[in-house]
Amino acid sequence: MASPDIILQHLKELARGEIKRQRDIQSLYKNFRLALYDALGVESDEIVKISSLGRYRREIDLAIDDFAKKLRAGLDRGLISGAKIAVSHASDEIKALQKGIGAKYVPLNIRASVVISRAEKLLLSQYESSVGRYSEHLRGRIGQILSQAALKNSTLDQVTKQLAGQRGLISAESYQVERIARTEYLRAYNIGRNQSTREAKRVLPDLKRRWDATLDSRTCDICGAADGQIAELDKPFKVHGVDLMTPQDSHPNCRCAETPYREAWKEYFK
Ligand SMILES: [Zn+2]
Numbered sequence: 001m002a003s004p005d006i007i008l009q010h011l012k013e014l015a016r017g018e019i020k021r022q023r024d025i026q027s028l029y030k031n032f033r034l035a036l037y038d039a040l041g042v043e044s045d046e047i048v049k050i051s052s053l054g055r056y057r058r059e060i061d062l063a064i065d066d067f068a069k070k071l072r073a074g075l076d077r078g079l080i081s082g083a084k085i086a087v088s089h090a091s092d093e094i095k096a097l098q099k100g101i102g103a104k105y106v107p108l109n110i111r112a113s114v115v116i117s118r119a120e121k122l123l124l125s126q127y128e129s130s131v132g133r134y135s136e137h138l139r140g141r142i143g144q145i146l147s148q149a150a151l152k153n154s155t156l157d158q159v160t161k162q163l164a165g166q167r168g169l170i171s172a173e174s175y176q177v178e179r180i181a182r183t184e185y186l187r188a189y190n191i192g193r194n195q196s197t198r199e200a201k202r203v204l205p206d207l208k209r210r211w212d213a214t215l216d217s218r219t220c221d222i223c224g225a226a227d228g229q230i231a232e233l234d235k236p237f238k239v240h241g242v243d244l245m246t247p248q249d250s251h252p253n254c255r256c257a258e259t260p261y262r263e264a265w266k267e268y269f270k
Contacts, residue, residue: 025181028070029174035063036164044156048149060142068135071177072128082185086192090260094200097265127184134180141169179252187248190258194246197260198233210261210269211237211247222250228269230261 039059048056142163149159164170194209201207213219213227226239226247236243239250247256261269 025174025177028067029170029177031070032063032067033164033170035066036060036170037160039063040156040160040163042157042160046156047153048146048156048159050150053146053150056146057143060146061139064135064138064142068131071131082188082192084192086189087196090193090196090200094197094204094260097260097262097268126187127180130180130184134176137176138173141173145169183248183252183254186255186257187246190246190248190256193258193260194233197258200260201233204262206262206264207233208261209233209258211256212259213247213256220251220254223247223254223256226250226256 039062040056145162146159148154149162154162162168197207197209208230209232211223211226211229211231213223219227222239226237226244229237229239231237236245237247238244244250247258248254250256259269
């Protein structure tokens with residue numbers, strides 16, 4: 001009943017969720033690539049002219065908007081499932097730790113729907129702004145490539161390949177969306193955990209939270225330093241002098257989780 005087993009188990013489940021998300025993202029990118037081919041009129045040896053740039057940009061803007069819309073829709077579901085998994089994990093974990101010290105059971109799942117709807121609001125706005133930032137970034141990069149093409153007398157076919165071909169911008173960028181998905185999914189997970197731990201605090205007033213880093217060869221300095229840090233549920237962690245409300249505020253791709261913590265459980269975290 002030691003906590004490392006529980007933590008290992010939840011990380012495995014997280015990894016499974018992540019793989020599913022990545023598959024969704026790959027198909028999303030394939031569609032985006034097709035939309036760009038469409039927008040630029042593929043297989044055309046027409047030279048890109050400065051006078052036509054506005055028209056291409058408008059078409060590409062539509063493709064990006066559509067892509068961002070699908071990205072939001074697909075991942076909204078993923079994030080909500082992340083928060084739901086978090087609630088049941090936090091509940092199981094609290095139950096297991098309470099059992100370890102022979103204390104009373106906390107019926108956390110009863111209020112799970114309330115917890116989820118609150119977590120949902122918090123995480124969807126975060127995710128919305130990540131997608132928004134990314135769309136703007138894509139618009140800028142694509143605009144640059146189009147302008148350069150017009151100066152170099154490239155053909156539309158060449159530009160399309162440069163943007164959406166096998167080794168084009170879109171392929172090179174696909175990791176960015178995976179990064180957003182992975183980071184936001186884990187953020188959702190942690191927000192769900194935090195919200196459910198707050199529910200449990202009604203029964204166990206001394207509940208706090210603990211930063212749980214995935215300590216392996218890929219652990220960064222920030223997370224290595226933060227590992228094991230205890231904070232109040234509504235107060236930030238402090239790492240290298242910076243306030244962080246949730247581990248995913250520290251850096252993209254952060255794989256850390258927050259865990260419910262009480263002084264009485266101390267020995268389980270050694
Ligand atoms: Zn981390």
